[in-house]
Amino acid sequence: MATLRRLxxxxxxxxxxxxxxxxxxxxRHKHLVETHYHNYRVSFLIPECGLLSKELKSxxxxxxxxxxxxxxxxxxxxxxxxxxxFVKKGSFSAxxxxxxxxxxxxxxxxxxGKLILSLDKDxxxxxxxxxxxxxxxxxxxxxxxxxxDLMDLSLNxxxxxxxxxxxxxxxxxxxxxDFLLAWHHTGTEESTMMSYFSKYQIQEHQPKVAxxxxxxxxxxxxxxxGLAGEPExxxxxxxFFDWLGAVFCSADLNNEPYNFISTYCCPQPSAxxxxxxxxxxxxxxxxxxIHVLLEQLCHYFDEPKLAxxxxxxxxxxxxxxxxxxxxxxxxxxGEATSVRTGPTTVHHQ
Amino acid sequence: MPATAYERVVYKSPSEYHYMKVCLEFQEHGVGLxxxxxxxxxxxxxxxxFGEVGAALxxxxxxYDEKTLSAIxxxxxxGLVKLWSSLTLFGAYKSKKCAFRVIQVSPFLLALSGNSxxxxxx
Numbered sequence: 001m002a003t004l005r006r007l008x009x010x011x012x013x014x015x016x017x018x019x020x021x022x023x024x025x026x027x028r029h030k031h032l033v034e035t036h037y038h039n040y041r042v043s044f045l046i047p048e049c050g051l052l053s054k055e056l057k058s059x060x061x062x063x064x065x066x067x068x069x070x071x072x073x074x075x076x077x078x079x080x081x082x083x084x085x086f087v088k089k090g091s092f093s094a095x096x097x098x099x100x101x102x103x104x105x106x107x108x109x110x111x112x113g114k115l116i117l118s119l120d121k122d123x124x125x126x127x128x129x130x131x132x133x134x135x136x137x138x139x140x141x142x143x144x145x146x147x148x149d150l151m152d153l154s155l156n157x158x159x160x161x162x163x164x165x166x167x168x169x170x171x172x173x174x175x176x177x178d179f180l181l182a183w184h185h186t187g188t189e190e191s192t193m194m195s196y197f198s199k200y201q202i203q204e205h206q207p208k209v210a211x212x213x214x215x216x217x218x219x220x221x222x223x224x225x226g227l228a229g230e231p232e233x234x235x236x237x238x239x240f241f242d243w244l245g246a247v248f249c250s251a252d253l254n255n256e257p258y259n260f261i262s263t264y265c266c267p268q269p270s271a272x273x274x275x276x277x278x279x280x281x282x283x284x285x286x287x288x289x290i291h292v293l294l295e296q297l298c299h300y301f302d303e304p305k306l307a308x309x310x311x312x313x314x315x316x317x318x319x320x321x322x323x324x325x326x327x328x329x330x331x332x333x334g335e336a337t338s339v340r341t342g343p344t345t346v347h348h349q
Numbered sequence: 350m351p352a353t354a355y356e357r358v359v360y361k362s363p364s365e366y367h368y369m370k371v372c373l374e375f376q377e378h379g380v381g382l383x384x385x386x387x388x389x390x391x392x393x394x395x396x397x398x399f400g401e402v403g404a405a406l407x408x409x410x411x412x413y414d415e416k417t418l419s420a421i422x423x424x425x426x427x428g429l430v431k432l433w434s435s436l437t438l439f440g441a442y443k444s445k446k447c448a449f450r451v452i453q454v455s456p457f458l459l460a461l462s463g464n465s466x467x468x469x470x471x
Contacts, residue, residue, distance in 0.1 A: 006430070007431060008427040009427075010426035010427065010429045010456070011456075012361070013362055014361060014362075015359075015360040015364070015457075016359050016360075017357070017358045017359075017360065018357045019354075019355070019356040019357075040463060040468065041462075041465070068470050097470070100466070227356060227358050228358075241457065242364075242366075244459055245457060245458025245459035245461065245462060246411065248459060248463075249411065249462050251412050260388060261410050261413075262410050262423075263407065264423060280463075282463065282468070313462075315459075315460070315465070318465045318466055319466065
């Protein structure tokens with residue numbers, strides 16, 4: 001019986017939904033965006049819209065470049081010069097490229113100056129540095145997390161702690177990775193990144209932008225009065241969230257219940273919308289840019305529009321060692337996706 | 350119009366469905382399957398392992414790409430383990446060796462709209 005019961009079990013998951021307005025004190029939309037450091041994909045959907053406004057289009061096309069480097073040794077990220085040039089002068093973000101968090105060693109540098117290393121047991125022991133077992137490695141710890149505060153280190157580069165980390169990265173266990181980098185700063189030193197990392201085959205990349213208009217889209221009816229929806233009046237946040245997934249996956253929304261291939265259809269009640277604008281940006285996107293995009297989307301309703309809502313979806317990196325802020329992120333425990341619609345906010349952990 | 354009040358709800362395992370992004374790989378090249386054949390293949394995989402009860406599990410093929418033989422499937426959460434294990438153990442179609450690759454699994458379809466592991470740098 002226990003075996004039969006286990007066959008029907010699915011992994012547990014959480015869906016956190018928040019409903020608010022952007023002017024509310026408790027609304028955490030800004031905090032959620034600012035603390036989600038590694039963003040792979042940002043998409044938005046505007047119903048009853050055929051063409052993007054000039055402001056939104058220029059914002060989308062000018063999200064800003066990100067960079068890739070090859071075989072960057074970790075000791076380069078703890079040098080005095082690096083910390084002063086980049087970490088202290090803006091928000092510098094880095095994430096190892098093409099490393100799987102469940103199998104490989106992964107490293108991330110957060111904009112607050114924390115260097116997070118997620119290492120397998122052997123590598124961890126070889127570094128000789130202090131860390132803690134990963135929350136997601138089960139009873140037998142196979143993965144360990146080391147957290148190094150670069151801001152704290154930079155206060156005293158002669159400290160025992162700094163000397164040990166430096167020795168570990170340079171001599172004991174020199175680790176090298178391919179990284180994705182991004183830097184938000186207010187200065188004008190555009191070429192600093194390219195010249196500083198010139199030894200490591202640095203390349204600049206522009207995020208990929210995909211724009212499309214969908215005709216005759218069946219959309220769920222929403223009411224700002226409640227997240228749970230009302231039977232025959234409004235759809236729930238969960239139904240809307242699923243529907244949004246179907247739209248961005250280009251699934252058919254109009255199947256009959258007896259269809260052999262798929263029975264998925266738009267949740268009811270729904271309304272047909274003549275056209276909707278979809279935009280997807282993929283790359284390594286800074287939270288500051290997402291915040292600007294969110295603000296611009298809020299301003300969409302400054303003038304009267306047919307659209308009852310817009311959505312903004314942010315998808316993180318599956319292999320980032322952190323989810324929000326410095327909370328550990330496990331591959332098998334789910335991703336971080338955030339959806340915002342005016343005025344409803346839905347996010348999932 | 351009064352501003353919306355703040356409300357926060359945490360739902361524990363609310364999704365009655367799970368979604369899987371899968372890809373079917375054949376040992377030899379040039380094997381084509383239309384969406385109906387693909388769906389039939391899923392049903393046979395379930396039947397092989399779990400009999401008629403398994404074959405009766407409602408599986409929706411939400412998207413299908415004939416060129417790459419990849420699809421997004423929807424299954425009720427209680428049937429996820431049965432479907433996943435059926436796909437894992439499915440080894441041949443019409444005497445041609447093949448294997449299912451499970452690329453992503455999530456209780457939320459939106460998570461399958463992008464896969465950071467597929468990121469390619471120019």
